[in-house]
Amino acid sequence: MRGWLLSAVGLCLVLPVCAQEAAPTQDAPLISAGVMSARLTKRVQPEFPRDAIEKGISGVVTLRALVSKSGKVDELTFVEGPEVFREAAMKAVRKWEYKPFEKDGEPVAVQTIVRVRFGNMPANGHALIGAEPIREYSGSDAPVRISGGVMAGQLIQKVTPLYPANARRAGVTGSVILHAIIGKDGLIRDVQVVSGPEMLQIAAASAVRQWRYRPYLKDGEPVEVDTTITVNFNIGR
Numbered sequence: 001m002r003g004w005l006l007s008a009v010g011l012c013l014v015l016p017v018c019a020q021e022a023a024p025t026q027d028a029p030l031i032s033a034g035v036m037s038a039r040l041t042k043r044v045q046p047e048f049p050r051d052a053i054e055k056g057i058s059g060v061v062t063l064r065a066l067v068s069k070s071g072k073v074d075e076l077t078f079v080e081g082p083e084v085f086r087e088a089a090m091k092a093v094r095k096w097e098y099k100p101f102e103k104d105g106e107p108v109a110v111q112t113i114v115r116v117r118f119g120n121m122p123a124n125g126h127a128l129i130g131a132e133p134i135r136e137y138s139g140s141d142a143p144v145r146i147s148g149g150v151m152a153g154q155l156i157q158k159v160t161p162l163y164p165a166n167a168r169r170a171g172v173t174g175s176v177i178l179h180a181i182i183g184k185d186g187l188i189r190d191v192q193v194v195s196g197p198e199m200l201q202i203a204a205a206s207a208v209r210q211w212r213y214r215p216y217l218k219d220g221e222p223v224e225v226d227t228t229i230t231v232n233f234n235i236g237r
Contacts (some may be wrong), residue, residue, distance in 0.1 A: 028066060028109040031101060036112040039099040041071065045188065046092035046116055048206035052084050054165045056199055061089035061116045069107040071098040079113075089116040118202075143181055143224035146216060151182070151227045154213040161207035161231060167199040168235055176204035178229045184222040186213040194228070204231040 052058075061081030068074045073094050078086055093114055100107035176196030181189040188209050193201045208229055215222035 028111045029103075031110045031112050033113045033115065036067070036098060036101075036110070039101065040096065041099055042095070042097035043189070044092045044095040045209050046085075046088040046118070048118060048202060048209075049084050049088055050162065052118065053162055053203050053206055056164060056166060056202060057082065057084060058118055058202065059085055061085045061118070063089060063093055063114045063116065064111060065093065065114050066109060066111050067098050067101065068109050069100055071100045073097075074109070085116070085118050088118075092116070143226040144216070144218055145226045148228040148230060151213060151216070151225065151229075154186075154216060155211060156186070156214055157210070157212035159207045159210040161203040161233070163233060163235070164199055164203050167197070167233070170199065171235065172197050172199050173233050173235055174200065176200050176231045176233070178205060178208055178231065180208065180227055180229050182213055182216070182225040182227060184215055184224055186215045189224070197233075200233050204233075207231065
């Protein structure tokens with residue numbers, strides 16, 4: 001009997017660790033990523049791992065999330081993807097928040113799939129840097145298109161990109177042009193690569209995601225902005 005009790009205690013100590021890799025066990029309906037992306041109210045961009053930047057690694061991390069009645073991510077399970085991105089993806093998604101999902105007029109906990117893309121993975125003809133799901137805009141909700149020159153004057157925090165070691169060794173220089181969505185709070189929401197040396201794209205977008213702007217005002221109110229950002233790389237700098 002004592003041996004059985006010790007085994008049971010040992011099992012209890014192991015279970016919490018194992019549960020990190022197991023699918024959520026709560027009896028919550030599985031809602032599609034597309035439906036949940038439209039309910040996303042707070043999305044924290046993941047930090048691009050330094051090792052991945054230097055090696056030019058890109059990839060997709062798939063996670064299974066349990067979203068609580070309040071819209072917060074209660075549980076997060078790694079499903080698949082490059083190991084180098086796992087920690088960064090999970091750290092960011094744990095901070096995401098959703099508009100509570102309702103069933104019969106009452107908020108309920110739900111499960112959903114979240115995919116976090118790192119690097120130059122194709123998206124609408126461009127290379128996407130950052131996290132899925134990407135928000136779609138329409139009508140009055142669409143960001144205001146502002147030139148890169150005007151937004152440069154709004155910049156209050158600029159992070160210099162890390163020059164990829166492989167690009168430096170190869171003598172690669174040039175400009176990376178990025179398409180960006182800047183939120184009402186001046187934070188970068190989405191970044192897509194438009195053009196530029198492939199070996200420099202990840203580093204450029206990773207740095208720009210950390211840039212901060214003064215909120216752009218239209219009729220006295222802050223608005224989201226659609227703009228272009230150019231990042232220059234010179235080995236001699």
